[in-house]
Amino acid sequence: MPDRPQQRAKWRTVAAGSVWSAVAAGSAAAAVTALLLFPSGDPGPPAGFGQVPDGGRGTGTAASASARAATPPGQKPVPSTGPTGQNSTTRAQGAPPVRVVISRADLSAAVVPVGVRDDGRAEVPTDPAQAGWYRFGPAPGDAHGSAVLIGHVDSRTGELGELAALYDIRAGDRVDVQRGDDTTIAYEIVARRIVKKDRMPADVFRRDGEPVLTLITCAPPYDPDRGGYQSNLIVTAVRSAS
Amino acid sequence: MRKSRTSVMIAACLGAGALSLGSAVPAGAAQAEDTATVSVFHAVPGLTVDVYANGDELLPDFKPGTLADPQELPAGSYDLKVFEAGADPKTADPAIQKTVEVPAGANATVVAHLSADGKPQLNAFVNDTSAVAAGKSRLTVRHVAAAPAVDVRANGTAVFEGLVNPKEDTTEVDAGTVSADVVLAGTDTVAIGPADLNLKEGANNVVYAWGSADEKNLALKVQTVSGMHSQPGGVDAGGSGAMASGNSSNAWMAWAAGAGVLTLAGALSIRSRTRQDA
Known part of the structure; x- marks a missing residue:
């Protein structure tokens, strides 16, 4: 997808920095009042939905055999029969992901490989317009495991990140992951969870079991004295036909 | 097995006549959970061999530099003998001989190699799977x-x-x-x-x-x-709290502070860009 000709509305600059900065600024010129977009409604913690395929984890490295059976009842089954051209899962590692697109939610983010910070936490691209692919885990298109994409929900400067659009997604939304070899892996969103940051579920970074795409950003509550956002928003998508 | 985080120890009993087991399978070692994962690496240059465990051929025609795929073996004691390839184990003298203890749950590699002064020997190493x-x-x-x-x-x-x-x-x-x-x-x-x-x-x-x-x-x-x-220890994927206005008094106070915020935001953005961490 080409770069957008202009930043979309959600990139509007909103209140940034500390309360005191804001208060100090309160008496400043009001000429821009008209530009202020007051929050309409409450964009705070979005609701979770759906059920996350457990990937057959807990059974060790031979989990793939039971992965399909792990799809919960009532959930749209994952198309699983036969390769479908370029989207077929093979054992070979495909080209790394370069862009993730959720058209219905107006999300399009360049994807760059990321690893682990010195403090052991996941690396996140500095640019909130980008998503990071956790390069030590599975890649989109791999036959097994959870391919993880991570992106900022907002920056310290107050811009909303591209993955803030995950607040707007619905079950059934299509996700396309474009790879460096011009192939695309298609997914369909099945679940969204909000979990405490120190309670990252074990399935998120699993490397075996059913192939899924996991998108992670941050979620309220926001506590500036405790490192900012206290939760993660985790979206799970399963492979779809094309 | 490969997920095992159990800290394991393997005791390699120095061979010379320590034990001489007649049967291939150690006594009482039939349960699946009593197995060990054992790989064998042949690191004696110039000598193609047959490897026997408790009298049974384990690796025939085993060439130097070869690492045999890991095998699930019953835990227990193994009398390992390495013969020149094709030799009759009943009559020939083994080139190397040693008895190793393979504990349940262990991931181990048995290595046939040269000592520092060039004598063939067998050693068992535990592979740390923590x-x-x-x-x-x-x-x-x-x-x-x-x-x-x-x-x-x-x-x-x-x-x-x-x-x-x-x-x-x-x-x-x-x-x-x-x-x-x-x-x-x-x-x-x-x-x-x-x-x-x-x-x-x-x-x-x-x-x-x-x-x-x-x-x-x-x-x-x-x-x-x-x-x-x-x-990873966690994912820190937020910055200003701009997406948290619902629950954040901080954000609401900022809104209330009014128009000036916007003009200041540009300056803040420059100052804070370098310390954005998540």
Whole structure:
């Protein structure tokens, strides 16, 4: 997808920095009042939905055999029969992901490989317009495991990140992951969870079991004295036909 | 098995007449959970062999430099004998003989190799399968070559120093490719390498220095034991709290503070850009 000709509305600059900065600024010129977009409604913690395929984890490295059976009842089954051209899962590692697109939610983010910070936490691209692919885990298109994409929900400067659009997604939304070899892996969103940051579920970074795409950003509550956002928003998508 | 985080010990009983078991399967070792994962590495140059365990042929026609795939074997005591390929085990004298104890749950590699002074021998090493931190790689080096003490370097920096046959040393390093070489201990005299090693994340990358200095066939062999990866400590993917207006008094106060915010935001953005961490 080409770069957008202009930043979309959600990139509007909103209140940034500390309360005191804001208060100090309160008496400043009001000429821009008209530009202020007051929050309409409450964009705070979005609701979770759906059920996350457990990937057959807990059974060790031979989990793939039971992965399909792990799809919960009532959930749209994952198309699983036969390769479908370029989207077929093979054992070979495909080209790394370069862009993730959720058209219905107006999300399009360049994807760059990321690893682990010195403090052991996941690396996140500095640019909130980008998503990071956790390069030590599975890649989109791999036959097994959870391919993880991570992106900022907002920056310290107050811009909303591209993955803030995950607040707007619905079950059934299509996700396309474009790879460096011009192939695309298609997914369909099945679940969204909000979990405490120190309670990252074990399935998120699993490397075996059913192939899924996991998108992670941050979620309220926001506590500036405790490192900012206290939760993660985790979206799970399963492979779809094309 | 490969997920096992149990710390295991393997006792390698020095052979000479310690035990002589008649049957291939140790007594009482039939349960699946009583198995061990055993790999065999042939590191004696110039000698193709047959390997027998408790009288049964385990690896026929086993060539130097070969690492046999891991096998699930019942835990217990194994009387290992290595014969020159094709020899009759009933009449021939084994080239190497040793009894090893393989405890349940262990992941071990049995290595037929040369001692520092060039005599064939058998040793069993336990492969550390405890969890590896996210982004890290476990690097283990085993000195099984007919060579003196060595240092092992990665990208020119010594990782292990003064390693002697048949010892091993292990550490955790950042995952990724390094240029490794082996030098005579305390010197810059390269004995092996340099060679690029892809140290895989979440795995134990076991590097064997094997062969013979006198025969000028020193080499490296890599065994990868994977599946011990950990997840990152967490994901910090937010910044200003702009997306948290619902629950954040901070944000609401900022709104209330009015129009000036916007003009200030530009200045703040410049100041804070460098410390944005998540």
